[in-house]
Amino acid sequence: MSISRRDFLLSTLKIAAASALPLSAFKILSPAEARAAIEATSVRWGFLVDTYKCVGCGFCVKACKLENEVPYDAPVTRTWVERYLILKDGRMVADTPLGGRDGFTKLEIQEEIVEPKDVSKAFFVPKLCNQCENPPCVQVCPVGATYQTADGVVLVDRTWCIGCGYCIMACPYGVRFFHPVYKVAEKCTFCYHRINKGMKTACVGACPFGARQIGNLKDPNDPVTKTIMTERVAVLKDEYGTKPQVYYIGLDENVR
Amino acid sequence: MTEAWSYPEALWTVKDLFVYPNEYIYWSVQIVMYPLMTGLVAGAFVLSSLYHVFGLKDLKDMAKFSLVFSFALLLVAPMPLMFHLQQPLRGMEVFFTPHFTSAISAFGIVFFSYSIVVATEIWFVYRKFFVEQAIALKGKEGLGNSLKQKLYSLLTLGAYDISEKALHKDEKAVKILAGIGIPVACFLHGYAGFIFGSVKANALWMTPLMPVIFIMSAIVSGIALCMLTYIVIMEWKKFRIKTSRKSWDVTAAEVGGAEVDLIRKTSRYLIGFMIAAITLEILDLVFRGYTAVKSWEILRSVIYGKDFVDIFILQYGFGNLLPFIMLVLPGLTIRRTAIALVLVIFGVFMMRWNVVIGGQAFSLSFAGYMHYKLPFIPENIETYKEGFFGALTIGLMPFALFWVINKFIPSLKYHK
Numbered sequence: 001m002s003i004s005r006r007d008f009l010l011s012t013l014k015i016a017a018a019s020a021l022p023l024s025a026f027k028i029l030s031p032a033e034a035r036a037a038i039e040a041t042s043v044r045w046g047f048l049v050d051t052y053k054c055v056g057c058g059f060c061v062k063a064c065k066l067e068n069e070v071p072y073d074a075p076v077t078r079t080w081v082e083r084y085l086i087l088k089d090g091r092m093v094a095d096t097p098l099g100g101r102d103g104f105t106k107l108e109i110q111e112e113i114v115e116p117k118d119v120s121k122a123f124f125v126p127k128l129c130n131q132c133e134n135p136p137c138v139q140v141c142p143v144g145a146t147y148q149t150a151d152g153v154v155l156v157d158r159t160w161c162i163g164c165g166y167c168i169m170a171c172p173y174g175v176r177f178f179h180p181v182y183k184v185a186e187k188c189t190f191c192y193h194r195i196n197k198g199m200k201t202a203c204v205g206a207c208p209f210g211a212r213q214i215g216n217l218k219d220p221n222d223p224v225t226k227t228i229m230t231e232r233v234a235v236l237k238d239e240y241g242t243k244p245q246v247y248y249i250g251l252d253e254n255v256r
Numbered sequence: 257m258t259e260a261w262s263y264p265e266a267l268w269t270v271k272d273l274f275v276y277p278n279e280y281i282y283w284s285v286q287i288v289m290y291p292l293m294t295g296l297v298a299g300a301f302v303l304s305s306l307y308h309v310f311g312l313k314d315l316k317d318m319a320k321f322s323l324v325f326s327f328a329l330l331l332v333a334p335m336p337l338m339f340h341l342q343q344p345l346r347g348m349e350v351f352f353t354p355h356f357t358s359a360i361s362a363f364g365i366v367f368f369s370y371s372i373v374v375a376t377e378i379w380f381v382y383r384k385f386f387v388e389q390a391i392a393l394k395g396k397e398g399l400g401n402s403l404k405q406k407l408y409s410l411l412t413l414g415a416y417d418i419s420e421k422a423l424h425k426d427e428k429a430v431k432i433l434a435g436i437g438i439p440v441a442c443f444l445h446g447y448a449g450f451i452f453g454s455v456k457a458n459a460l461w462m463t464p465l466m467p468v469i470f471i472m473s474a475i476v477s478g479i480a481l482c483m484l485t486y487i488v489i490m491e492w493k494k495f496r497i498k499t500s501r502k503s504w505d506v507t508a509a510e511v512g513g514a515e516v517d518l519i520r521k522t523s524r525y526l527i528g529f530m531i532a533a534i535t536l537e538i539l540d541l542v543f544r545g546y547t548a549v550k551s552w553e554i555l556r557s558v559i560y561g562k563d564f565v566d567i568f569i570l571q572y573g574f575g576n577l578l579p580f581i582m583l584v585l586p587g588l589t590i591r592r593t594a595i596a597l598v599l600v601i602f603g604v605f606m607m608r609w610n611v612v613i614g615g616q617a618f619s620l621s622f623a624g625y626m627h628y629k630l631p632f633i634p635e636n637i638e639t640y641k642e643g644f645f646g647a648l649t650i651g652l653m654p655f656a657l658f659w660v661i662n663k664f665i666p667s668l669k670y671h672k
Contacts, residue, residue, distance in 0.1 A: 071261040080277045094623060099277040110273055127276075136456060142360035143349040162349055163342020165282040166360055172457035174276035174620045180261035183342040239550075240456055256274070256621035 043151040045190050046217035047246040048224045048233070049126050053211035056081050056124040061101040063206030067191060069181075076177040077101065078188040079128040079203050084254055085114055086121045092254045100124075125255050126212060128203070129154065129175045129188035130236065130244030137167035137176060137187075146185060152217075152245060153192050158184050172240045190214060217245065264638035268631055273624035281616045281628045283340075284642045288612045289650045290336040291448045291470060292477065292605055296654070297333050298445040299478010300326035301374065301437055306525065308377075308434035314521035317514070320381065322482040324667035327374050328658035334367065336650050339641045359451040366444050373440055377433040379413070380426045382665055386411045387418050407664065445474040452611060459551030459622075460558070460615040465540050472533035477604035479526045483519060484597040485655075487590060489668055490515040512590075519593050523583050530600070534576055537607070554622045562617060562625060567610050575603015 003011075064079045065072050081100030085093050093110045104124075107113050135154050138146050145160035146167055161184035168176040168185065179186035191201035195214065199205075204212045215224025227233070227249070234251040235244045248255075265280035300322045306312045307319035338344045351368075354361035386408050393405035415422075446467040452458075453466025494508040494515075541559070544552060559567060579596035613628050634640030662668070 071259070074261050074263055075266050076263065076278050092623070094274040094621070096274075096277055139357045140359065140455075141355055142358040142363070143346075143353050144355035145349075160346070160349065160353075161343065162346040164337070164340070164360065165342075166358065166451075168278075168282050169455050170457055172620060174279045177278040177280075178263075178265070178282070178342055180263050181259050256623055 041150040042216075042218055044217040045131060045152050045195060045245070046215055046224060046228070047128065047131070047190065048213045048215065048227055049246060049248045050211050050213075051123055051125055051248055051250040051252075053209045054081065054124040054126055055209060056083055056100060056104045057208065058100045058103040059206040059208060060126060060203035060212060061099050063202040064188075065101070067194075067202035068189075070186065071180050074180040076180065076186075078175070078186070079126065082125045082127060082255075083109065084123055084125065084252065085109060085119050086252075086254055087114065087118050088120045089118075094254075094256070121252075123250075123252060125248070125251075126203075127173065127175070127236075128246060129190070130173055130242065130246045131190060133243035133245060134241060136170040136172070136240070136242060137185075140166045140170040142166065149192070153190050154187065155189055155192060156185050156187060158182055161185050172237050172242065173244075262638070264636075264642070267639065268629045268642070270627040270629060271619075271624065272627065273619075274621050275619040275624035275626060276621055279619055279626065281613065281626055283612055283616060284628065285630055285644070285647045286336040286340040286642055286650070288605070288608045289647050290333075290340070291445075291452075291474075291612075292608050293329060293333045293336060293650065293654075294445050294448050295470065295474030295604065295608075296478045296481050297326055297329040297370075298441040298471070299475040299480075300329055300482050301441040301478070302475050303479050303482050303522075303525070305434040305438050305441075308431055309438065312525075314518070315525075317518055318482060318486065318522055321486060321667045322478075323374070323378060323381065324661060324665055325482060325485060325654070325658055326478075327378060328661055329654045330367075330371060330374060331657055332650065332653045334363075335653060337363075339646055339650065359447060359454055362447050366440070366447055370437075370440050370444050373433055373437045377430055377437065378665065379411075380429045380433065383412065383415060383426055384418050384423060385665075387416050390416075411664075442471050446471050452615070457620065458615050459555055459618075461611065463540055463544075465536055469533065469536045469540065472529060472536060473604050473607055475529045476526065476533050477601055479522065479529065480597045480600040480604070483522050483526065484594060484601065485658075486668075487515065487519065487594050487597070491590070493668075516590060519590060520588055523588065523593060526600070527580065527583055530576065530580060534572075551622060554618045558614060558617050558625070562627075563610060563614050566606060566614070571603055571606035571610055574599055575606050576600075579603065 058081060061077055061080055064070070065077060068078055070076065070078060075098075077099035079099075080096050081104075082094055082096045083100070083104050087093065093112070093114065095104075095109045097104070097106075107115070131153050133152070135148055138148055138154060141161075142164060143160060143162055145157045145162070146154060147157070148154050158179075163178065163184050165178070165185070168178070176185055176187045178184065191199075191203075194201060201212075201214050204214050213224050213227075215222040217225050217228070219225055220229070228247050231249060233247040233249055235247060236251075236255070238244065263280075265282055268284060269280040271279075303315065304319040304321075304323035304326065307315040334347075338347055341347055350361060351364040354364055356362075390405060390408040390412055393401050393408065396402070396405070449467035449470030452461040452470075453463055455461045490511060494511050497504045497506070497508045497511065544555060579599040582592055582596040582599075585592075616626055616628070618625055631639035631643035632645075634643055634645050640646050
């Protein structure tokens with residue numbers, strides 16, 4: 001059988017046109033969508049921080065580093081605590097030495113000694129990944145190495161990350177960094193390996209004052225959900241449209 | 257945990273005031289080199305297309321050279337990324353599993369389609385030459401000649417027809433490819449601008465003008481580099497004609513005359529694109545100051561304070577204003593042009609620097625600063641790759657590649 005080039009091209013075109021309509025009935029699902037369609041999850045992890053309860057002891061940072069194998073003395077951390085001082089002259093000074101790992105034991109802040117009498121108000125703010133509903137870090141990953149699980153936690157595939165750092169640039173909260181050993185993007189996972197087994201995160205477990213809580217936002221009876229639904233809470237930097245899922249009680253306007 | 261760890265970013269980042277613990281200058285000099293190199297590719301290609309598509313005859317000699325030079329630059333364009341990646345061996349994943357919501361994932365598609373366009377265009381431009389060489393070298397003695405003959409006959413891809421009609425078809429193909437190439441080249445660089453412009457977390461980068469600014473400055477840098485390389489090569493040719501004892505088919509004065517003529521003509525296009533680039537950059541700056549949103553306070557302190565010398569003295573002063581005056585003043589000489597061109601390329605480099613490094617000069621807290629110390633002496637592989645010598649390696653690579661390519665695809669001729 002012989003076929004001229006013209007006929008070949010023509011019939012190819014016809015086949016393409018004829019198959020376009022039925023094929024358009026199919027929808028291409030991303031792996032996450034496919035999974036969500038099969039097993040609709042009843043869990044959405046969320047976090048609640050009560051800044052009134054935080055004393056800046058740094059136990060959460062210590063626990064996190066040990067639990068998640070981020071080298072103890074490396075200058076990066078999955079979670080950290082910030083200290084804010086609002087001075088009587090209206091200035092704001094803040095710091096987070098070693099991410100607050102060893103607590104805040106010095107009066108020195110931003111290379112100046114602040115006397116307690118000059119302080120108008122002061123407080124600590126623990127920070128961690130906001131596990132955004134609309135995570136910009138996932139959006140910008142060029143290879144899909146970072147992804148959002150069905151229950152809302154953003155994870156990194158260490159075997160697939162190329163280490164370009166685009167996700168680090170895209171996060172408005174500065175929670176991402178390169179793992180000092182594995183040399184791939186690293187971030188807070190809400191201790192995904194623990195919460196999946198019914199345990200609390202390492203930081204929640206280590207906090208002596210109950211300043212940190214984790215809960216299922218889809219469960220109306222969860223204490224965290226109840227607090228978020230009934231009390232006045234705030235989130236960090238909502239102007240970026242990321243829909244962060246770490247809620248704060250007593251968040252001050254000075255918090256960055 | 258007792259495993260060995262390192263954090264090279266901490267070596268070149270100096271923090272000041274309140275900065276989050278994980279913030280460092282993650283995108284350092286190689287990410288400055290990356291848009292610089294892709295910009296040069298796009299610029300060189302656009303310069304060659306000005307002749308092929310728009311028929312600007314005064315650029316004829318420049319067109320061939322800048323096309324081949326663009327190809328050499330193109331091969332180097334992904335190298336800064338490879339130097340930068342923490343996992344360079346996984347770099348291929350961008351081609352295999354592109355995640356299309358990311359601007360970087362477009363790299364694979366844009367890079368390959370652009371490579372195909374440039375390579376195909378070069379093939380059509382040089383097909384006649386390949387055929388002639390393949391025929392001329394046939395049956396000649398020596399391993400070198402036989403290898404060369406094999407290479408050229410391979411390069412012909414079996415198309416030996418160099419009749420008037422066939423060559424006319426080639427010309428038509430070149431014109432079409434050059435026409436396709438312009439938007440693709442602009443896209444190649446526009447998307448590099450998009451990589452930065454779309455980062456909403458970064459107050460300095462986020463502007464829809466970024467891709468356009470990048471395209472304009474890309475064309476400026478590409479034209480400038482092509483002109484400069486052309487001048488250097490022509491001066492070298494003149495020098496050789498003057499000093500060698502064997503007789504040449506042209507005189508030094510003839511080469512020089514053609515050179516001045518071409519440089520003067522090309523510089524007019526350079527000036528035009530420079531005006532477009534600067535206008536957009538100033539518009540961006542004015543707009544930021546006028547709207548003065550939340551981030552402006554810290555941006556202003558960076559732009560008019562910490563980075564004042566880098567931005568206003570080095571970039572706008574020495575990189576834009578001074579060469580602009582030098583090029584506009586009447587009686588343009590080769591030497592004055594060469595100095596102006598070096599300054600223009602330096603200015604574009606500083607623009608990339610001020611975007612990439614300047615964008616990381618302030619903390620996401622808007623209450624602190626980060627200063628970048630470019631590693632000079634390479635103490636380990638990281639400080640080489642992300643340091644002065646790493647950047648220098650990338651900067652010299654296209655010239656080395658061009659030297660090799662030019663051995664087989666000669667792109668420099670001079671008028672008699």
